[in-house]
Amino acid sequence: MRPNPESYTVRQVAGFAKISVRALHFYDEIGLLRPAYTGANGYRYYGSEELRRLQDILFYREFGFALDEIRRLLDSPGFDRPATLRSHRRQLKAQAGRIEQLIQTIDQTIMSEEKKTAMNPKKMYAGVSPKKQAEYEKYLTDRYGECATKGIAESKQKTRGWGPADFAREKAGNDELNREFACLLEAGVPPEDPAVQALAARHHKMVCRFWTPTPKAYAAMGDLYGEHPDFRTYYEGFHPKLVPYLAKAIRLYAERELKA
Amino acid sequence: MRPNPESYTVRQVAGFAKISVRALHFYDEIGLLRPAYTGANGYRYYGSEELRRLQDILFYREFGFALDEIRRLLDSPGFDRPATLRSHRRQLKAQAGRIEQLIQTIDQTIMSEEKKTAMNPKKMYAGVSPKKQAEYEKYLTDRYGECATKGIAESKQKTRGWGPADFAREKAGNDELNREFACLLEAGVPPEDPAVQALAARHHKMVCRFWTPTPKAYAAMGDLYGEHPDFRTYYEGFHPKLVPYLAKAIRLYAERELKA
DNA sequence: CTACGCCCTCACGTTACGTGAGGGTCAACC
DNA sequence: GGTTGACCCTCACGTAACGTGAGGGCGTAG
Structure with a gap:
């Protein structure tokens, strides 16, 4: 009607x-x-x-x-639009300036925080406190059962001889890997693209330096990154949509390269 | 206690x-x-x-x-601060980018709006529509009485022979003047400084091309700029604190140079 | 005839406080 | 001992721009 x-x-x-x-x-x-x-x-x-x-x-x-x-x-039809727009432009400029300031300050803070944890390694696994480490282990065992227990044990054994420098190297390598993933994601490259799959291969090799997941376990690792809030925060720091992207790339890699 | x-x-x-x-x-x-x-x-x-x-x-x-x-x-003491900060940094970056984008768009809009009014002068006094012009005249007469009426009459007579180009020239000159005021204000130069007073002199000469205010009337003009919302918007487009600064500079100039 | 989709009007929830109203408390001064 | 004035408290509503149901009417396709 x-x-x-x-x-x-x-x-x-x-x-x-x-x-x-x-x-x-x-x-x-x-x-x-x-x-x-x-x-x-x-x-x-x-x-x-x-x-x-x-x-x-x-x-x-x-x-x-x-x-x-x-x-x-x-x-108000006769309103001085240009003047209003200019006025608003000023505000936007000021806002942009303030944000740039903040970004610089935040960069400094990040650097000093990272230096602090680097200088104070104690028993940290790549910046993870023993307390958090324990929490993660419990979470994994609750979530994945015996399979996780074995993985954790293997991981502890493999890294037994590692020093803080070794953990730092792995962390840096992983950060770099994630930055590259984020870069390709931003560029709109799909997860099945050979470039992304090459990164997934590097990721798989990295994981294998800690433990040897079965193809199925590896395929599910990407989802794990989205489930625990701490992990998710870490990955979303590189790109807000990195987790599902990574998860798909990993699943594809596992299906194509590992099950065969 | x-x-x-x-x-x-x-x-x-x-x-x-x-x-x-x-x-x-x-x-x-x-x-x-x-x-x-x-x-x-x-x-x-x-x-x-x-x-x-x-x-x-x-x-x-x-x-x-x-x-x-x-x-x-x-x-949460073990919280991954660097990761959180990086995540937030991303958001800030994105925000900064969006604002830059907006500023560019706003610049284009300002330019095209100004071109439009320039191409369509009709009976505009420097971009002021006849309707608004009438509103301002009423406002001035209500606010200042006969003194304003005479000023308006004088102004109309003086600009009788003017074309759009003349009004545009005056507007551009005034814009430039205000930009310089804003610049000095931003630099922290006080209103009594000779540099600012020199600008006030230019302002006074500009006003005199329209009408001849008494020293007292001129001294009060700065306040007028803050009273009417349209005027205020125009001046705040140059700098949010321009109005009181201008008002003080004008008052000082009137007291020192005109009453003597 | 009924199911489903679209429409309506309340009305409360959100964030980070601002702004009173109405009333008790504290320290000092007379 | 009383009073003044500065301070403190707890409600409780207002802000901007909607989101998110609750509860109910309208319209049409099967």
Whole structure:
């Protein structure tokens, strides 16, 4: 029951503009974007003029304008848009500057934190405190049972003679590996690509320096990285979507290269 | 009645850390920073350990960490801080990139908007629509009475023969002037400095090309720039604190150079 | 005729506090 | 001993921009 043919329902408009229906309700409520008319059933119907206005709204919203300001901008036709934009530009510049500052400070903090743990190796496995180490071992045993117990034992034996430098080398190598994975992910290279699979091979060799997983166990390792919050945080530090990417690359590698 | 001498009340702590008392209440409420102990009267008392913790809290807050995350960070001793920081660094980088992007887009928009108004001069006074012009005239007459009426009349007569190019020239000159003011303000040069007063002289000459204010009227012009939202927006586009700075420079100039 | 999808209006939850209201406490001064 | 003024407390509502149900009407396809 659409009195006017050139009109769209909330869901349609939301689909066009990729915003939520609730946002449209809200924009109506605050008088930012009213529907062209409302049906007798209370339904909101929007016309092409409203769609154009919505475009403008989203444009300004992108820049972080408050909805209140946007309404004033759009509702006063003679408003000095350039001046307003310049004013906002200044704020954005200041924000960008502040963020750059923060990034520098954070870099320094990261460096000094890493130096601290490097200088204070105690009994750390590559920066993992004995307490955390124990927690991880418990987690793995609970999660994977005997298979994990054997893996941990093997790992402890293999690294028995290692010094802090050895652990640090492995950690650095793994960091580098993850950076490369993240780089390819960012570039849009799919997990089945030979370049990614080559990285997976390096990953597999790295794992084998600690223990020798069965093909099935290895295939599931990528999922492990997403399950424990500490692991996930570590991997997401390289790229927010690294975990599923890595998991797929690892699973593919296991299926193609290990089961054969 | 302070059981422990090395303890501080909310107000004291708030003073040290330059946060509000309410923030301390809130941090207590969410379990982020509990006082060392509470007196029988319900007063919160903080010790040096709490002060150190507060330092850490504010450090992470600076980077935009949520208070919830900060609590987790500080409460789990073995937490992988470097990884968390790197993860956050990524987010900051992404944010910085997005802002740079926005600034570029905004620059383009400003340019195209200004070109549009330049190409479509109609009856605009330097980009001011007749409608807005009327609004400003009413505002001035309401605010300053007859004095403003005469000024407006004089201004209209003086600019009678002007074309769009003349208005554009004046606008550009004024923009440049304001940029220089903003530059000196940013550099910390006080309004009484000869460099700023020289700019004020240029400002006065510019005003005189439109109308001839009495010394008192001229002295008050800076305040006008802060009173009307449109004017303020224009001036704050150059620098958020330009209005009071300009006002002071103008007042000083009027007192020193015009009343004599 | 009923199932399913879309629509509506409340109304509360979110973050990190700001801003009072209403009332007790502390130290000092008279 | 009373009073003043600065401080403290606990509610409790307001902010921005919606998200997320709850509970119920509307429309049409099988």
